[in-house]
Amino acid sequence: MITLRGLTKRYGGKTAVDDLTLELTPGTVTGFLGPNGAGKSTTMRAILGLDAPTSGTALIDGRRYADLHRPLRTIGALLDAKAVHPARSGRDHLRAVALSQAIPFSRVEEVLALTGMTDAARRRAGTYSLGMSQRLGIAGALLGDPQVLMLDEPVNGLDPDGVRWIRTLLRSLAAEGRTVFISSHLMSEMERTADRLVILGQGRLIADETMERLLAGAQVRVRGPQLRPLAEILRAARWTGPDELTIAGHTTEEIGRRAHELGLVLSELRSVESSLEESYMRLTANSIEYGAQA
Template identity: 60%
Template sequence: MIELEGLTKRYGDKLAVDGLTFTVRPGTVTGFLGPNGAGKSTTMRMILGLDHPTSGDVRIDGRHYDRLRDPLTAIGALLDAKAVHGGRSARNHLLCLAQSNGIPDGRVEEVLDTVGLTSVARKKAKGFSLGMSQRLGIAGALLGDPRILMFDEPVNGLDPEGIHWIRSLMQSLAAQGRTVFVSSHLMSEMALTAEHLVVIGQGRLLADTSMADFIEQNSRSYVRVRSPQREQLLDVLHGAGITVVEAGGGLLEIDGGKAEHIGELAARHHVVLHELSPRQSSLEEAFMRLTAESVEYHAHADPAEREWAAGWKTEV
């Protein structure tokens, strides 16, 4: 378990982390989200004792990182996949970690096999692609068979097979009762991987909730309906006091409605439906809505692109 209480980090006039308090619990994959510059990496570095907080506290299973007797058996982390001595082979890199932490050498072969690097174990790390470096970093995190695992952007550089593999690995580790804390900008992947979310913006906590509740609380849910008897359907819906939004292309959208209720209502009035589908915003849309006021870096299209976009929207 990772516990943060009032964790704050200031660099001169810059407040990078502002009074964060939350707990990362075992048995689930917890996603750590926030816009660029939100303070995610700084928070992770403070958890590992790489940066010291200006104020507040962070503990790993009740102790500070520098008080852990065998840190790699308590928490394994991947923060920077390229933070490896390029002149060492993958095997020698892991051997150095194992020997300095009292971990049996045989564990090195096990984690190399787990991450799929056995065939390149004797190659120097400087020749590794980003995806191979990610796998080596994950092997280092797994080396001590720790109770807690922390990953910062673990899918960077991985191909689709590798992304599926790391997703399954994190979920299986959580299923074993371990604590898994993962940061990523890939919302579609996070939606498939995490069960719980911690979201920060400008160093402050914005949300600490389940994935399902986060999307429900920060997104629009509606029912999409399409019928060849459009006008008759509109009369039926209006007669029932249901507000309808016309979405174009013959589609109607009903906010907060239940698909079952709308379907039964249409059936009672003998209205044929060609589409009746409940819709909810994605994790990405929910995240964008919640963090809109916390984004530090904004990109803007050039005038030609804005003119094209405006024209496209008008035609639709």
């Protein structure tokens, strides 16, 4: 369980994370989305105690990271796959981590096998591809058999096999009752892996929804011959055809009742599934900091 309460981080005058309150629960894969610079990595760094919050708290199982006894047995994290000394072998890297947590070397071999890194373990980490570095980083996160896993962009650089492997792994870890928290830019991958999505924009929480609800979107499609009165009273309505409106932020029940009050004839009234990408673009449209000027 990860609990963020009013987490705020400012660098100089710039607010990277702004009053973020979240609870990440066991048994769930929570996806963490947001444009570049939205504050995802900063949030994760604050959870690990790498960056001190300007205000607010980040707790793991009710305790600050610094207060955890042998922290990797509680939370395993991968923030930067390339953050390994290039001259050290993968195995030696994991052994150093294991020694710091009083984890036996036999467990190092287990996670190497689990991540498919046994053959590469003797090689210096500097020779690894990004995909291999990711696998090594995931091995490190799993080393302490923790109840909480936090991975920043874990599928970056993985081949399709690797992507499928990590999806299955994360799903099974959540099924075992662990808390899984991952960030990614790959929307389609999130759609298949996460149960819940937290979307950040300019450091602020802009959505926290189950995948189901987010995909259903709150979009309703209405068709009928005389929809103008409905479009006039609902500001969120967009014309998507000569006799078709798409309305965000209302349920089909609400819109059906409004249409009835206005005495309109409807030929269609249904909620429309949007892809995660569409929902995401809609939600973050106003908070893309480094977006291209359209």
